[in-house]
Amino acid sequence: MATEAPPAAAAPAAAQDQDINPWSVQGGTDANGEIVAINYEAISKKWATSLVDDALLERFERVTGHKPHIWLRRGLFFSHRDFDRILTRYEHGDPFFLYTGRGPSTGSLHLGHTIPLQFTKWLQDVFDVPLVFMLTDDEKALFKDGLAFEDTLKYGMENARDIIALGFDQKKTFIYSDLKYVGGHFLMNAWEFSRLVPFNQVRGAFGFNESSNVGKIFFPAVQCVAGFATSYPEIWSDPPAEERSKEIAKIDCLIPMGIDQDPYFRLLRDNSHRMRYPSPKPALIHSKFLTALQGPGGKMSSSNPNSAIFMTDTPKQIKTKINKHAFSGGRETLEEHRELGGNPDIDVSYIYLTYFEEDDEKLKKIYDDYKKGEMLTGELKKLAVDLLQKNVEEFQARRALVTDEVLASYMKPRKLEWAGNPNPKPKPAPEPKKGKEGKEAKEPKEAKAKEGKLTKAEKKLAQRPKEDN
């Protein structure tokens, strides 16, 4: 059995630094001014995130009983903050929810947009937890000149249909438009959060200055507090709680996202304990960007139709785009290619296969054959075309089933239904307090209260060394 993940694209050093922020993603350039691949380890280092490593993946499999998604095994979701803590929560059956979002700047998604979303759906299936899905129609109108709020609202509704077509479980999923939903406890959280954040804390992280409109300056508070359980009183109880509460605020949160969104959530993690009802620092898991057709220095972008495969593309359009525009790591001539071999690491068709070819062994063989020159560029492209056409066609078939009623059912604020871990492990009995161990020592009350609820037999179980299952 092949457990070894196929090699990911290599990233050479850059002469000019890459620039990554929530509004643009640009690879660095080398000494000749050529764009080089985005260096993800460098971002992780710069922003002090943790890299997803084998130990984390092993623990994931042990705790959930699921083999990690190919995108985790292949390093496409490569970085995190406190994902291990979420595993601990899951292990003990403690509550948490998933939160992710999309900025509706156009009416249809491209393939790159769907990656973090498909991954979120997988997490929802594995963990069996609620998901809140934010459509930031407010953000896009504030940040993009020429977009009216009516436009972004409309795009958001169209995007919601795409999101539903990815297969999220309706009973566990609440999709909302900021322009329609933000009010009540959500808005109270946003105002309270905004009071904790001085301008000089966001200006650097988001590139604001004195001329930035004040809506932009407030918006991060909105995107942040969407990670607080108290922002959604309807999903936890029916009727919804009239006031925010300490108990609901404690429900943990995991946010899957493209790495460019991390600045928002650093801000959230820096301030979540300072709210009147403190919340844990939300855990984050970060993806790389789906490479633009032109090559690994940029990401797919809606504003450049030739850079992206759209979820509305026909099979023919997909074929033409790959054949015409997908950057190739093949050689100039057939003879040269046969003799010297191609470079799969920079080949966009190969990179797409790393996303969509599930079979590790098959992928490894493609990598090797291409590198040896035994596989030609045309053959490699054909493999990518086939897989992408299949992915997009299946998506379109599901999209056609999303009626107005289906859309309304996901967007209605309501109590969600989920089960979480079917076999939670009792918590180990708390160690006698040593006083020094910072965080652990600070939470004895909670641990005691929970321990008090165990039966004798459960206590015994809890004292046994952890089993692997």
Ligand code: TRP
């Ligand atoms: N700002 C994001 C965008 O422009 C949308 C978004 C809101 C989001 N909340 C999120 C993305 C949480 C990831 C996770 O697309």
